[in-house]
Amino acid sequence: MSFSFDHSQGPTLRHDPLSNRQVYLAPRRAARPNDLVNYRKIDCPFCIENSSLTPDPVQQWPSLEALHWKSRIIANRYPIVEVGDPATEIGGVAQSAMTTQSNMHAYGVHDVVIESPDHIESVLQIPFDDWVGVWTICQQRMKQLSTDSRITWATIFKNGGVQAGASLAHVHSQLIGINCIPPTISAKCDQLIHRPALFRNILSDANNQDRVIHNYKNFVAIVPPAPRQPFEAWLISKEPCCFFHTENQSCVEDVARFTQHFPAALEHLLPGASYNWWLHQFPFISSSTLHRAAEHWHWHLEALPRITPLAGFELGTGYHVSTMPPKTAARLLRDTGCWK
Amino acid sequence: MSFSFDHSQGPTLRHDPLSNRQVYLAPRRAARPNDLVNYRKIDCPFCIENSSLTPDPVQQWPSLEALHWKSRIIANRYPIVEVGDPATEIGGVAQSAMTTQSNMHAYGVHDVVIESPDHIESVLQIPFDDWVGVWTICQQRMKQLSTDSRITWATIFKNGGVQAGASLAHVHSQLIGINCIPPTISAKCDQLIHRPALFRNILSDANNQDRVIHNYKNFVAIVPPAPRQPFEAWLISKEPCCFFHTENQSCVEDVARFTQHFPAALEHLLPGASYNWWLHQFPFISSSTLHRAAEHWHWHLEALPRITPLAGFELGTGYHVSTMPPKTAARLLRDTGCWK
Missing domain, CATH: 3.30.428.10 (HIT-like)
Incomplete structure (x- = not known):
């Protein structure tokens, strides 16, 4: 164009x-x-x-x-x-x-x-x-x-x-x-300020609801509670931690593993499927409000397959639409055998 | 799948x-x-x-x-x-x-x-x-x-x-x-509650900033102030009005005109381009908070070309990215001659 x-x-x-x-x-x-x-x-x-x-x-x-x-x-x-x-x-x-x-x-x-x-x-x-x-x-x-x-x-x-x-x-x-804090990060900070145990609960819920895909040394790979697309997966730090850049070599290796395991599993399930991933760290500069969220933040990586385009309903309403129950997605991802 | x-x-x-x-x-x-x-x-x-x-x-x-x-x-x-x-x-x-x-x-x-x-x-x-x-x-x-x-x-x-x-x-x-109010509508109501003149300002800004595409009898077609994609266009009711379904025949005809003019102009500029549109009406049932926004709502139709896919930056941050200044988009849309 x-x-x-x-x-x-x-x-x-x-x-x-x-x-x-x-x-x-x-x-x-x-x-x-x-x-x-x-x-x-x-x-x-x-x-x-x-x-x-x-x-x-x-x-x-x-x-x-x-x-x-x-x-x-x-x-x-x-x-x-x-x-x-x-x-x-x-x-x-x-x-x-x-x-x-x-x-x-x-x-x-x-x-x-x-x-x-x-x-x-x-x-x-x-x-x-x-x-x-x-x-x-x-x-x-x-x-x-x-x-x-x-x-x-x-x-x-x-x-x-x-x-x-x-x-x-x-x-x-x-x-x-x-030089600004994106809407997605502001939203997460807001939620965390009101519910400091949020990340702990996300990890325990994933465990109780059979949505854990794989346990790494320092991280857990899960299917989130409300995935936007079939096979959406998050890698979440087990312990509270604001930043990727302060992590040790063992953590970097876990991230490298997940970022090959996930595309391998997706390729196995849906050959040729596109996907995004992005890192959700805490802001570098904390404000007085944000400060209350910092000690409870678990930095994480969101991996999102791009199977169905965001259509008029999604863009017009702000809701997402998916067709696969999260528990099913976790089972299918695990069953690919790509997580080792 | x-x-x-x-x-x-x-x-x-x-x-x-x-x-x-x-x-x-x-x-x-x-x-x-x-x-x-x-x-x-x-x-x-x-x-x-x-x-x-x-x-x-x-x-x-x-x-x-x-x-x-x-x-x-x-x-x-x-x-x-x-x-x-x-x-x-x-x-x-x-x-x-x-x-x-x-x-x-x-x-x-x-x-x-x-x-x-x-x-x-x-x-x-x-x-x-x-x-x-x-x-x-x-x-x-x-x-x-x-x-x-x-x-x-x-x-x-x-x-x-x-x-x-x-x-x-x-x-x-x-x-x-x-049976719920979508996030995009809640956000607009929130803005309108704090700024009751918002729609009036949007229409006058479009006029002052040369972003009007076409004047219909009951509506104005504009390029919005911060379009998400090149050639995004909105049809906005000139007078405050909550609902499409209460409008008269002349309004229905204007909507029919816009929804043929817009795809014609887009086809002229970018043959084969996909697009969405959706209607943003006020909720049918007003709450005490929403009530303050009702009399200032101008129902509108948002038409969004789908030229560049929403990529990792957009989905990871919640920001949108576009490459074309809104004023340029309005001029190019007008110059197609499809608006009559």
Whole structure:
């Protein structure tokens, strides 16, 4: 899609006063390549032989000096958010285009995590040790962002497949840090403030209702109580913990395991199905209200298959619709035998 | 997708305590046919020659007695919500499977609006007078639902195309009435209670910011201030009005015009693009809190193109991402010349 308008315009965060919804408007993203939807062969910018097409990495595994990297993190060329013009930043806080509540500069950092030097499409093709390397550099990058006082919240997310919003086939994730707290995180904090035992209850309910998929050393993989799609699965930290970046090596390995087990099980049940996952950490900067939720937060990873598109009922009402009872989904996921 | 579980289980509305999100779980929907995704020829149940495959209509145009109908409303065979077993209903209120907050019977009426007797796929193939007929029977059905004390809110919605969640190609919409107020409507009521001039401001801002697409007699078509996708458009009633079903014939004709103008313009700009629309009416039963919003409500129709799938960032954060400035979208939509 290409229309005549100013694509160079910087990103803004806009507010819809009626729904109280926020929209990132990022005109420069309109120009991004799409080898999955257009079905045309492009020179894949993520392949190691095309490294010259992309900016220098901000993280790399084995190391920034190594010529033969296995994974790397680079700046996204078509970001949803941008740091913006330093000239418009005062005292470390982006002032720039902030005019009204309905139109403020979309501040932040948006990276791409290239998960393999080779043109492979699935995380299942990545050897486990290299996959742990991917999560290790994500952890390092997340640690960097957590020390940046202008970044309030950050996440890692994957769009796996066309139905999940992927535009390039080469296996990759994205990492984003913004200067606000997203609606989904605010909602969880609100719930937790009123019910400090919420995560404990979620874990015990999953156990009592036969929705546990797998017990890892530090985490539990469960089907949530009200899954949005068949086979939605969450990886939840067993103990309260705000952040992924403060976790030890054993935790990183558990995350690497889950993020190969889940796509393997889904592929077994629904070959070719798209899926997303994203990390739900606590905000980096706690307010007096949020503070009461911090000690009860269990950071978690939500993995959502994309089987049925969100249709008019879902988008018009805000309800989700699924067809598979959560207990059934847990049994079917377990029975694939992919969790070891 | 077919897995071994009890598909006969009635629908429930489930609550996710962490996100405070609600999910309709409707196992019987898993069996619904899908001629768009599976690309296999099915005996289309919506074609006039297959009328015997579907239940008797609850509304029909020209009339219930006519043999040669142009449009009709029938019960959805794979509903998201169901009236349920009358034996479990006490005093007109569904008690049935309501056990905990997290698992209650999904009460309601779910219809299909068959918009043509012929196997056509686009509303643009329907002659205007017949298309007014479709909206006329929708209005009649909505009037019926509004007098049912067990129905709190109802909507009409369309899934136009695979990306918008359509499963059958034959041109159709859906009509649903439920016993609760959806999150999107609650959010709008909340905003309106605090800002009674909200709709007036939305209309004047659209005018001042060059986001008006077309002026109808009773309505204005605008690009909203923070569109979720390029070319999102809303049809808003010029005067405060809670319900579509209380409107006169001239209004029904305006709605019919918009709902052909919008897909025509979108088709002109992005041939083959999917889209949804849905009606945002006020709840039928007003509470003491809601009451303050009722006199300021302007019922409206939201039309959302489905160009970019909702990806991990959108679903993980609750923000939307778009690439086209609203003013540009309004200009491009206007310039198609489809609005007359």
